[in-house]
Amino acid sequence: MNSDVAAREVAREQAYVDTVYAQMEKAAASAQQLAQEGLERGRIGNEGGLVERDAMVFQAARRMATLDAAHEGLVFGRLDLRTELDAPPRYIGRIGLRDDAYDTLLIDWRAPAAAVFYQATQHDPQGVVRRRILRSKGVKVLGVEDDLLDAEAETDLPIVGEGALLAQLSRARDRSMHSIVATIQAEQDKAIRAPQKGVVSISGGPGTGKTVVALHRAAYLLYGDRRRYERGGVLVVGPSGVFMRYIERVLPSLGETAVALRSLGEVVDGLRATRREEPSVAEVKGSAAMAEVLRRLARQAVPDAPTEFRVFYRDDNLVLGRRELAQIRRQLLGMGHRNRSTTKVASTLIDALWRRVRSERARERTKEDFVEEMRGRDDFLAFASAWWPVLDAPTVLGWLRDPELLARVGEGVLDDEAVRVLSKSWGSTDPGVEAPALSVDDVPLVDELRYLLGDPPIVNTGSVDDEWLSAADSSLVEVTTASEREYAGHRSWTPPTNRVEDDGFAHVLVDEAQDLTPMQWRMVGRRGRTATWTIVGDAAQSSWPVPEEARRARAEALGDKQVHDFHLSTNYRNSSEIYDFAAAYAERVGLDADLPDAVRSTGVPPLELAVDDLETAVHEQLADLAGSLEGTVGVVVPAARLGEVRRWLASWPEFAGESGSPDSRIVVLPGLDTKGLEFDGIVVVQPQEIEDEASTGRATLYVVYTRATQRMVTLTAR
Numbered sequence: 001m002n003s004d005v006a007a008r009e010v011a012r013e014q015a016y017v018d019t020v021y022a023q024m025e026k027a028a029a030s031a032q033q034l035a036q037e038g039l040e041r042g043r044i045g046n047e048g049g050l051v052e053r054d055a056m057v058f059q060a061a062r063r064m065a066t067l068d069a070a071h072e073g074l075v076f077g078r079l080d081l082r083t084e085l086d087a088p089p090r091y092i093g094r095i096g097l098r099d100d101a102y103d104t105l106l107i108d109w110r111a112p113a114a115a116v117f118y119q120a121t122q123h124d125p126q127g128v129v130r131r132r133i134l135r136s137k138g139v140k141v142l143g144v145e146d147d148l149l150d151a152e153a154e155t156d157l158p159i160v161g162e163g164a165l166l167a168q169l170s171r172a173r174d175r176s177m178h179s180i181v182a183t184i185q186a187e188q189d190k191a192i193r194a195p196q197k198g199v200v201s202i203s204g205g206p207g208t209g210k211t212v213v214a215l216h217r218a219a220y221l222l223y224g225d226r227r228r229y230e231r232g233g234v235l236v237v238g239p240s241g242v243f244m245r246y247i248e249r250v251l252p253s254l255g256e257t258a259v260a261l262r263s264l265g266e267v268v269d270g271l272r273a274t275r276r277e278e279p280s281v282a283e284v285k286g287s288a289a290m291a292e293v294l295r296r297l298a299r300q301a302v303p304d305a306p307t308e309f310r311v312f313y314r315d316d317n318l319v320l321g322r323r324e325l326a327q328i329r330r331q332l333l334g335m336g337h338r339n340r341s342t343t344k345v346a347s348t349l350i351d352a353l354w355r356r357v358r359s360e361r362a363r364e365r366t367k368e369d370f371v372e373e374m375r376g377r378d379d380f381l382a383f384a385s386a387w388w389p390v391l392d393a394p395t396v397l398g399w400l401r402d403p404e405l406l407a408r409v410g411e412g413v414l415d416d417e418a419v420r421v422l423s424k425s426w427g428s429t430d431p432g433v434e435a436p437a438l439s440v441d442d443v444p445l446v447d448e449l450r451y452l453l454g455d456p457p458i459v460n461t462g463s464v465d466d467e468w469l470s471a472a473d474s475s476l477v478e479v480t481t482a483s484e485r486e487y488a489g490h491r492s493w494t495p496p497t498n499r500v501e502d503d504g505f506a507h508v509l510v511d512e513a514q515d516l517t518p519m520q521w522r523m524v525g526r527r528g529r530t531a532t533w534t535i536v537g538d539a540a541q542s543s544w545p546v547p548e549e550a551r552r553a554r555a556e557a558l559g560d561k562q563v564h565d566f567h568l569s570t571n572y573r574n575s576s577e578i579y580d581f582a583a584a585y586a587e588r589v590g591l592d593a594d595l596p597d598a599v600r601s602t603g604v605p606p607l608e609l610a611v612d613d614l615e616t617a618v619h620e621q622l623a624d625l626a627g628s629l630e631g632t633v634g635v636v637v638p639a640a641r642l643g644e645v646r647r648w649l650a651s652w653p654e655f656a657g658e659s660g661s662p663d664s665r666i667v668v669l670p671g672l673d674t675k676g677l678e679f680d681g682i683v684v685v686q687p688q689e690i691e692d693e694a695s696t697g698r699a700t701l702y703v704v705y706t707r708a709t710q711r712m713v714t715l716t717a718r
């Protein structure tokens with residue numbers, strides 16, 4: 001192919017792209033002007049709606065320019081259609097744009113008119129003669145890549161380039177995932193544009209684009225029904241903070257910011273846990289048995305609450321002792337959620353006391369007199385609020401730090417070993433011993449309790465129960481301090497403030513779904529009762545040891561929603577040499593893996609080294625990879641060696657400053673933290689130890705082996 005032709009085509013496309021940017025500037029300027037005028041006039045009418053929309057286009061475009069300048073540009077595609085060969089070509093972009101005459105300059109990639117850009121193939125060209133991808137950096141077009149889809153069409157369109165996809169796949173990686181709008185493949189497009197009802201479940205082996213496809217689907221849904229999804233909210237749940245940081249730019253680069261990205265430790269409003277439990281602890285805390293344990297816990301008497309109330313009324317000595325109080329507690333629990341019942345506590349206690357009135361002098365008075373007197377007594381109100389305080393979930397979870405109580409509520413559902421493991425994880429209750437900060441696996445337990453306890457009634461001053469409500473209200477202050485005292489160590493989280501009724505979203509997207517524990521499914525499920533869902537995962541990468549239990553929990557979370565399955569079959573991440581190695585490992589250790597085709601070959605197989613001195617070997621291999629690759633390098637270690645290897649890096653001058661910040665090119669991380677991520681080069685330190693660290697260690701090591709795009713080295717000490 002003639003390079004003059006290529007240069008001429010690039011220049012032509014540049015002219016068009018320039019027109020698009022010029023139009024965008026114009027739209028932005030007029031949006032700003034209108035917004036200013038609107039502000040000055042101090043009112044927003046219909047015009048305001050338009051201003052808002054234009055301003056949004058402007059904001060979106062500006063964000064894209066800054067976030068993704070190095071990747072696909074604003075205008076990335078062009079279609080020349082058979083039936084419209086004489087008509088202007090269709091240009092596809094990240095957003096839609098019209099010119100002054102209201103003619104389309106750029107079609108949003110999510111619009112129906114753009115679908116054919118992704119779905120047409122040589123086998124089924126759907127009227128497309130030539131599909132062109134524009135490669136740009138910022139506003140500059142660097143090159144074009146064409147596919148001739150309809151060889152039989154009579155055309156003199158030049159065909160330039162050698163395949164945009166491979167160019168895209170071979171690029172150097174940085175610490176962020178980028179959008180793939182220009183090169184979405186047909187099978188991926190089907191999942192992205194799937195009808196919005198029910199659940200879209202996307203499966204596929206490593207590197208098949210499950211994550212990136214799911215994110216594009218979220219953008220697609222927002223485009224299709226913005227009102228619904230922006231108002232109701234879109235929740236994206238992923239395995240870890242590192243992973244959320246890795247994917248956080250994709251949606252803004254598609255112009256979408258109305259999405260809540262949360263790792264599993266942050267799903268509950270107001271809580272933020274990052275600490276991960278050891279596998280044996282996570283296994284117990286995540287198991288479905290905990291739901292029953294917590295159900296029982298939420299019915300227990302408040303530890304340290306008064307166990308008796310006495311009052312002298314006229315000639316009667318009225319007493320509510322342990323037995324009576326236990327009975328009243330059961331009666332109140334039968335009336336609904338515990339916190340909701342705070343308004344009924346005073347009257348229920350007063351009824352019970354009134355039933356004990358015997359003396360003549362007391363009988364001279366009416367029950368109304370009695371009620372009035374009791375409600376006026378400070379000792380009664382103090383007793384009622386101490387005996388039945390408004391409870392917050394972390395405080396109640398903190399009750400389980402008492403081993404005796406834990407054993408009681410765990411009877412028949414937790415074995416002795418599970419009780420021991422839990423007790424150890426929550427720590428001693430001895431005075432002066434701080435409780436550990438909330439872990440990722442504690443969060444679903446807190447959430448479960450929030451729902452079991454219910455929201456406290458909203459305090460409505462001026463109501464009949466004013467006095468009691470203000471007593472309940474004052475106990476709210478106590479709640480916070482109690483939870484701090486009982487449960488929080490150093491505070492890596494804040495007590496929940498939001499009400500359970502505010503938890504629901506319009507769409508819930510769960511990534512790495514194979515790893516959700518049953519308790520996590522329950523937590524996420526509560527947020528999507530009326531939502532549409534996207535669920536992506538790969539069973540072979542699962543680090544949850546009881547798949548059957550997790551499957552049941554998932555089915556319960558989804559209820560009777562219809563599930564639409566999509567399967568992705570091409571690995572776009574790993575070189576075929578690296579993926580062959582990983583697939584052989586999966587087969588050897590008996591993982592039932594879904595093996596995709598890896599399309600890109602580098603000619604460099606992974607290197608397996610047995611070494612005498614691990615530290616020296618890590619240094620050498622890291623230096624080699626960092627020197628020869630342009631992008632990111634990960635050093636993946638057994639969790640137990642994390643501190644040690646980080647110290648090594650800090651002691652090597654050329655890497656000392658490298659591994660700390662979220663943007664640094666070199667990262668040291670334990671096997672489990674590599675889920676969902678990718679690096680150009682990987683050094684795997686002591687793979688056998690990674691495998692031995694948990695009962696699901698083989699799946700973790702398989703994940704590790706499928707992270708590198710270009711080169712991988714494994715190091716084993718002799």
Ligand SMILES: Nc1ncnc2c1ncn2[C@@H]1O[C@H](COP(=O)(O)OP(=O)(O)OP(=O)(O)O)[C@@H](O)[C@H]1O
Nearest residue numbers: 180183184185206207208209210211212572573676
């Ligand atoms: N159509 C595409 N065009 C360009 N790049 C793509 C395409 N599809 C996927 N990729 C790239 O392949 C890599 C893997 O994608 P992604 O992380 O979404 O896969 P995954 O299936 O979620 O992987 P895993 O299950 O292993 O975590 C990413 O770099 C992504 O950008």
